[in-house]
Amino acid sequence: MHFSIDRKYFYDKLSIVSRAISVFSPLPALSGICIDLKDDSMTLTGSDSNISIRTVIVPGELNNLDIEEEGSIIIDSKYLLEIVRKLDCKNIEIEVIDYSLVRISSDNGQFNLNGIRSNEYPDIDFTQPKHHFVLKATDLKSIVSQTAFACSDKDQRPVLMGVNFNSQGNMLYCSGTDSYRLARKTIELDSSQDFNITIPSKSLTEVVRSVSDDDTIDIFADSKKAQFVFDKTIIQTRLIDGTFPDVQRIIPTSCVSKMLVDSYEIAGTIDRTNFIRNDKVHLIKLECTPQETHVKTYSSEIGNSDEVLTKCEYEGEEISLTCNGTYMLDAIKALGCEKVLIEFSGFMKPIKVSNPEDASVLMILVPIRSYD
């Protein structure tokens, strides 16, 4: 194997592939990037066996790729990235010089790294699943930023560690929940679909890190895996087994009172009481009347706080309930709008937080019983 390539271009592609690689891989080959030169193109593969990324580079003006000899090798991803990033030259040359010893040459010097023969790389099945739909990168990014934060990070119920993509007809419902809160984004698809899959939120985060805003992403899925395809790159992830809870059920259909509040003000108010915690949980108590809305916190150890929201319109019956302040703040931030609408469906009943100008996204919080 022997080729030369534009350093910066190569680094960008290596970075994408390396996102799949786990530092603590039980299989030495999986801590490396597999470089495969064949049929006048280069294929880079990285994987941690849950998520796998493959990208193809064909010779072109931008990348300056020049293949002198076909072949393949696995190079430790950390070392390879570090060298390619730090070298101070336009092109670099990579060559397998002896069995698995790889020579990386720049203008003024060379590195010899111990590689691994490519036959030790596990066989990763990149065949295309049957369901197919298309999303704009910006849509996928908003799905992930507005739902993935609500997923569980505990593996007691693995299915809650992913975002559920549920398609019925032309509508795609994306939901993240840890059973205490729910974040749901609805997107209209170009074609009618019928699937219900749960994609690990960690994989989705890697996908959105790798795409550019003007990409269009082809998504393929079946019951076992999903593939995100864009710009000669495939990001493939295993799906999470198990039945995702029926979240539609917990979305309140009516409200007893609602408030329209300035996002910046309420976020600031909740954020600055963040340190007043009980057993590490940040509880806030909302005391709402048509006249005044108070945000209160209390901790016997640390102290208490009481602030009035000034930019707030409230209508409906008086209500007083406690919820997780961190969750409320996450929801408000994920909505990312100037004013948020908070709808109460009654004492100890779910709270709905939404953007009054965008019905495609909604957040549900479950109140917490407090004994004060």
Next chain:
Amino acid sequence: MHFSIDRKYFYDKLSIVSRAISVFSPLPALSGICIDLKDDSMTLTGSDSNISIRTVIVPGELNNLDIEEEGSIIIDSKYLLEIVRKLDCKNIEIEVIDYSLVRISSDNGQFNLNGIRSNEYPDIDFTQPKHHFVLKATDLKSIVSQTAFACSDKDQRPVLMGVNFNSQGNMLYCSGTDSYRLARKTIELDSSQDFNITIPSKSLTEVVRSVSDDDTIDIFADSKKAQFVFDKTIIQTRLIDGTFPDVQRIIPTSCVSKMLVDSYEIAGTIDRTNFIRNDKVHLIKLECTPQETHVKTYSSEIGNSDEVLTKCEYEGEEISLTCNGTYMLDAIKALGCEKVLIEFSGFMKPIKVSNPEDASVLMILVPIRSYD
């Protein structure tokens, strides 16, 4: 106790004082900032008993300080800083409302924090030591940035964890060493002095973080403590006991060969081989002849590298020696100049690294025996 003050001004002063406070303080009072209102001024004190910071605020246009009632209290530094930083108003009001309960009020709300009565604060002796000299903040900053990095971070020989300030006549020699390397900066003083003290490098770092470039710093010292006084603030630190090694002895007085090299090139070359380590130590081998200078690394596990320095003038006898690459890189970075002069005094003898245009600062590295 009851006062109001400009929020931003107060935050800046609290930040300075809080630098002395350790998160894990065995004495609860020391995890707080002591606020003392007396004689129409406010004194803030923070301490971890090794380093203590005191600053005085007198009412003025900038700070808007208005003292309604004298008194004193200790407030947890983490919580106080968080509230004052995050509040969204110009002025804040602080009041002790009941025994040790402190009320912090802003335009729209209030926090009640559990404080600690000020009589629980340890008595810190801020009397002025006898030796006195003056340094410009920029000079103190360069002393610290050019010497403190070379101090030891292991407490086997505590005296090596500080920068030695040794004054003879008008000259002040500042040295940091961990016994494998030495960094020395020489400053000319306005007055003749005679002292030899070792200041913990950690304390020096806190001092330079707190000063502005246009400050002038009065330094007072005796055999027990040093005080840095500027802008109504005193930073006081304990000194390190023990005899600082006679570092003058190890500075080579002659050389067998020397090289003048582009800092950016040699720093880049060393930096990109950083991952090729043996037992976690980054060893580089310099192979110098008048014709060519190679920087080589070798690790049986990872691989090896070989680069030629192109912007390098070398004169003197051929030499080949191994040194710690991290230390060499630290030295070159601390010099912060375009070209560095590296002088060799012989095989296995100290290497001197300096700025050819500034004789006030020099770095010494001890070579390492390698068996290749």
